[in-house]
Amino acid sequence: MAKFLDKISERAKILNKTIVLPESEDIRTIQAAVKATERGVAKIILIGKEAAIKELAGDLDLSGITIIDPETYENKDKYINAFYELRKHKGISMENAAEVMKDYMYFGVMMVKLDEANGMVAGASHSSSDTLRPALQIVKTAPDAALASAFFIISVPDCEYGSEGTFLFADSGMVEMPSVEDVANIAIISAKTFELLVQDEPKVAMLSYSTYGSAKSPLTEKTIASTKLAKEMAPDLLIDGELQVDAAVVPAVGAKKCPGSPVAGQANVFIFPDLNCGNIAYKIAQRLAKAEAYGPITQGLAKPINDLSRGCSDEDIVGAVAITCVQSAAQDK
Template identity: 45%
Template sequence: MKVLDRIIQKAQSQNKTIVLSESQDNRILRAASIITERKIARIILIGDESTIQEMAKRHHINLNGIDIINPNTSLLKKTFSQHFFALRKHKGITYEQAEQQITNPLYFANLMVHTGLADGTVNGAIYTTPDVVRVAIQIVGMHENSDLVSSFFLMMLCKPFHNLQGGLIFSDCGLVVDPNTKQLAAIAIAAANSAQCLLEVEPRVAMLSFSTNGSAKHAAVDKVIEAAKLVQQQYPHLAIDQDVQLDTALVTEIAERKLPSSKVKGLSNVLIFPNLEAGNIGYKLTERLGNAVAIGPLLQGLKKPANDLSRGCSVEDIINVVAVTAVQSMDNH
């Protein structure tokens, strides 16, 4: 079974509640309708019900079975104002400001996750990535074992012509521009956990570089090597190769020749890029030239799932990210 099919099937088995804040976008409404029809998740839309229903009618979208909450009139407004004030008063926010802020659908959606009324949230069809990430950190908060929020793409290689078959985790391709050694180690650990959750396999991590096993001497290589050592200290049983070129990470014959001591042996399922520049180029090359399906950017390092969408996302993209978010929420309990 394809990895994505398995993720959707797993989501269908649990009926998790996912909240979407961008109900003024017809892509979101179409995705919500399909998700509900396929029983991938229970959907809550944030916004004015009459406006949403009018748009749905105009675009011939069936919203039966979908809850709609208006943050301006919801009975949750007072409780959410108190929660947000408690979370942000140390930053100087007043109760009145909190009361006003939580009527923003993005804030309201994250507060539903924070208070346990939803299992996860997906935003970003309209909101920018900085807004999505900032609000998630402020409200959902960081996971107790994490001090960094990073991102990953789930890259699906499932077409007959793909030499590699299955799913790969690419990280970080969307958020942390130039991670230092400690941050790169944190990204690798989070990505390994993401692989275990979504791919349901033991993670095999490649710390990518233009060097293999010290073949090049440079500060950029040193950063990758030191980050790998930090990961290994914390997780001694994790299969991880430090400073490997991409071919060594993915081709067994090349790994045998260039890195006989490899723990991953050319069978990587988690690729850690040294910086955002490399990661962003890498995932787009794989998507555009390799015809892989790229799901993300997905966030890691939060207490509960709050994921981002590309503003150019398709309805199918939204469905896939909601399914992944539902599965991530199972891993958080």
């Protein structure tokens, strides 16, 4: 079976998308830019000063990669004006806007906003808040999305569960204390994201420490309420809960604890009650089960701006670039 990332990369190659990588001061970003370009995954724009990038790159071949310096870019006034118009209600001045547009992260997001790039990948050397703040200020949430959230694609080797060992975990990187409504909305958009990226039918488990009322507390009641709301909002999707992880993925356990469930024993999308659970779970899968973990990838934004773990490798960045290309193509439709 081809790896998830191999499949995504092959899909990205035919899309001819342009992705901006603003963290040009990090050698991993430059290495990823070179690999993505050589493999034909995407056209790459690096943000920064050309001399500094070439010095850091050393012997790496940067041919085919576009380098843009925000301070000398011919369209910089358009970017400054656009940011001013977006944020003037917050009291920002034109001078403030000009200063903000010198920031590579903000400049990269504005490139996407103004359709000069199809998406952005960053976070190798910035915190998630520093990566996502410009996205939320500039591109904002999609018109049909209640909120932005983050997920990981988890690919477990030699695993008989999920979609041939592939799962989506959400929210594992953004929404700290989601409400009942937030969890329901995250479940629905995660199902759509799973279908887009994995190309398999999503089966969504609303996870808890309880299965079908085996325990009762405010925590379990919240998951039950989120499940009920998600089913009402998206009756055509396969969503069930509250489920413990074993009931969600092991057919024998699911059949015993939840007879008749359309999800139990077959789940491939895990929805967690809060960020604590989701983030801990993905790291356990990654470190103990030797799973490949792709993310955090955002969903619900008007245009794809994706975060990285600061411990990422250059190959992780290439993978995020490929995923961003596929997300962009889906938004074109």
